[in-house]
Amino acid sequence: MKNISKIIVCTGTSGISAGAEEVVRIFEDELRRRNLLDKWQVIKAGDRGLFKDVLIDIITPENGRVIYEYVKPSDVIKIIEEHIVNGIPVKKLLAGKNYKQFFKGQSRIVLSNCGEIPPENIDEYTSRGGYASLEKALKTDPLQIIDEVEKSGLRGRGGAGFLAGLKWKFCREARSDVKYVICNADEGDPGAFMDRSILEGDPHSVLEGMVIAGHAIGSQEGFIYCRAEYPQAIKRLAAAISIAIERGFLGDNILNTGWSFEVSIVKGAGAFVCGEETALMSSIEGRRGMPKIRPPYPAQKGLWEKPTLINNVETFANIRHIIQKGSDWFASIGTEKSKGTKVFALAGKVKNTGLVEIPMGTTIHDIIYNLGGGPAKRKVPLKAVQMGGPSGGCLPSSLFDIPVDYEAISQKGAIIGSGGMIVMDAKTCMVDIAKFFLEFTASESCGKCLPCRVGLKRMTEVLHEITEGRGKDEHIDFLQEMGSTIKNASLCGLGNTAPNPVLSTLKYFLDEYHAHIRERRCPAGVCTNLINFEIRPDKCTKCGKCYKACLSGAVEWKKGAHAMINKDKCIKCKACLEACDYMAIG
């Protein structure tokens, strides 16, 4: 068995959508046909968190690990014939330097198993140290576990960054016969998918964290609240739960200790606000998912009014590592107040996008330039990064040197949140971005509290006025005023943070607002109503890209001459603006 060679295919949601299952099927069929199945094992692992379509690793004693990217089903036969049969890797398909660059700067702890092991296979998990932490924890006094978690400095990875150990302690101290553990897997921030990747790629690590938490606080029941839009994650979690019960890591009489802990999956129905812990609990209770006022905090009165420990997927996934390697090890990573690693979903105008797990304290610049590979378009400079999803803020490139640290980021008007990181370049309109995020939060507002329900809508309306060319100076005052009222007066985290995109862009990009309002101009060339669709000769390099991009024949260009736009033919599709690397169309 030991000498068996492995083919690892990444079959998370993104892999599957790129055809990974077909790739697996062809591999298996072909290996069977060639009677190679006794020597070759095809492993369906989760995703690694970067977009390279189908990723496969071929691990042989001779060549070690060889990584292929963008594998198509039609490539499989070639790989088998050249690499597997003849031992010569297919050069054309090998992962390029971007892949290496992307992983080089990462320190993967919670993602360490993702894309490496078959998520449903508990033996693979245990062989990599899985459930050892649970065994250790069950032999440890609960208070000591909590102490360990507290000392590690682990902070909640869901957004607020509350000290996990402290939360556990409060739950432990709350007096009640019944307590609950909830894993918040209602990952709702657009663009964030670290929780999905963990659940799909390493579900046992989350379960293990939950069981340890259950033991630590004295609970017998746990729930995983997972959004229904994650069918793969739910499927794999369910499979993981049943095998874990079979092996005695979950369910009745865990590891013969006499203590039992059940975990069930609850599917979220698609409301962003249900990621807010009190709303999430209302949803589990079968009520409309609306946040409740705190205090009482869930640790005192949570699900069904019982003390409840609620942590995010990534938080739970960290637990086994802390128990195994100790709090000192964990605390040695990161900054003074932000310990360990954090997974970010790097997206937007950078070369490499995907999940990056980096030690806290890494600078934004390092993430964007070293891991992300810098701007997607070499000639279009980066302008800002939106951190923390729709409720986060936009930080300008001048602040890229600040480290990723809960306090440092929030001081500047953004948040770490669940780890969304959207990079923007000069072609991104900051007013438009603010409008985009605000529209999202306004439509996801539950409607319970007045400022969030009405205020976000009114702010959205004003942003529409501005981006559509009807802006007034007083609109800026209005946005400032309402933004700060909504931020301060809203009932839950959604409202408290929803104005952030507007407030932070007002803070760092006020000139763009002014350009929209006073000059009726969108500097980034995004707001259609504010674009004249004229070539600016001072910026035009006569390259002709706009000419090639135009599908309606409106751009007139001859080699060596400035382009011209014939307004009679222009349909304002903005294809020329997209194509122009020099911001020469306005």
Next chain:
Amino acid sequence: MAKIVIDGKNLEAEGNKTILEASLQAGIYIPHLCYHPDLKPIGSCRLCIVEIKGIRGYPASCATVVRDGMEINTNTPEIIRMRRNLVWLLLSGYPVDPLDNTLLKKVVDYTGMNEILPDFARKPKSLPVRTDNPLFTLNQNLCILCERCVRICHDIREAGIVGYVKRGIDTTVTTAYDSSFKDVDCRFCRACVEVCPSGALSDKETFSEKERDLKLLPCKNTCPAGIDIPRYLRLTVEGRFQDAIEVIRERVPLPHVLGLACTHPCEKVCLRGEVSEPIAINAVKRFLAEQDNKRWMHSLKIAPDTGKKVAIVGSGPSGLTAAWFLRLLGHSVTIFEKLPKLGGAMRLIPDYRLPKSVIDKEIAEIISIGIDVKTNIRIDSIDGLFNKGFDAVFIAIGAARSSKMGIIGEDDPRVLNGLFVLHSISYGNDIDVKGDIIVVGGGNVAVDVARSLTRIAGNSLTVLYRRTADEMTAHPEEVMAAQKEGVEFQFLVTPVEIISNDSKLIVRCIRMQLDKPDFSGRRKPVPVKGSEFALEADYVVMAIGQKPLVSEKMLIDTDKKGLIIVNDDMKASKAGVYAGGDAVKGPSNIITDIQAGRKAAASIDKYLGGSGEIGQSFIPEEIDNPWMGREEGFCYAKRLEMPFRDAKMGMNDFQLVELGFDERLAKTEAKRCLRCQLRLSITRTNI
């Protein structure tokens, strides 16, 4: 107790109070909309935000419990600014100015947000106004989404009829799938209306502050004697029948008589009638009276003797009631009755409606508490009573004289008066009435006569009434029963002459038509020229009204109709003399007469130096459980029909025609109650 400082003012607050409660108690107003004293705070309107020293952010004072040493500021410039912004947002979607007398108006006025919003911010809603259900209206445009209605319906009533749908700015309060309230089993308790701070939920019928109790709890407040109907209905549902009968007995000493013969004005106004059909209140009362095991007698308290003597002249319902309550207050009471038996006009009600055994049973209970009875004594002189040592006199002699039409032929021996007929039947005297009979009149006496005579005589029975069925003072149920038993009614007909023939009476009649309303509010009948016609009859019974027989020797003032004149305290024109019942108001009904007796008893007690407080409670007050739950098909549950004896069998004797409810029917019917009283115990916030 926690020592706190609010706006620089040192206060002591109970430790479990919230900042808002403590603040309001101390007279420091903090604007609020979603907070309601009866509901769990949710802190969603955000208007009550405050600053607390040492605490980050702006907590909602409605949901923050006081702690010793807290320093709270309710009016910092920052708070004022945010509060104004919040109200501004609230009004940005509001289609009209906030309604007067609402909490919303108060809040808006307080924050001073009366200026016009900039045009880019005012986006009034355009949502449905739901008027399709009984009793209340839901205008979603006026809704401010404070969730008060939803919370009281879910958390207190646990009926869950209204809830939030959609989200964000599109959130509205409505029923599931916007169904009609009746289809989602709304209990129509209108708690939602009571707590609504904006008038989005409003009663269909508007009313003044003075009318509030009457309009919100009409049954109890329409009952002349003020019987706590909702309370005994609830006790009936709970199967606590002795408790229930004792609730009735707090107010009246003749529950069984009422259960059989009350005209139940309560049912006419019962709000259940707006949803489907009114509760059969009286049928439940009768059931309860039938269950009465006299447990109440053990807890009945009779005050120590006062040494005062009261004479009651007449023993109808008002006389008996006054005697009962005066005796309970410790006075010595003597009833004088000119007839051999007590009961007055009650005895004229035929047995098929009100058996004599029931009257006798309840009268026996009344006199058993130590009331002297002198029958066969006619009192002419009041002074004579005072001379005998009585300190006060209550004249309750009823209206025992039949009115006459004054038409030719009325004196024929075959023309009888209604009271005579009923009296004869009641006392078992033979009356020679047979053949075709015409009864003239539209009151209960006319119908009683007709129904009684169908039982003992008569080929045919015709009732002539000069107006229509709608104007009859007889109870509609009685009229219907009479019709079932074969009585023919001719409306808009009046006799003008009775011609005596040897074998028959020829009754010449004229047809009438209704004109404008007269002083009684009913439309006045006027003859139709040339419409005369004749009917034949063997006997004619006149039942067109009664008057009291007040002896001149009594020396008290009467009006031109012969009714005794009394003031608001029921005092007649002579000191120590009170009067009530039919002798004062003309023929009415038992429950009105009972109330006259109650009122007279109170006045007489006061006259004799007492407090005037009558009645006693047998069972302790309890907090009405505000839980209602959900019941499928609640709104469509119909009034249970009274089981009847077979009409043909019932026609041959004087046995009770209505068989009464059994336990199952009584409980089922009582369960249909909307429990309007619950609304009155909700703390009021819209003033």
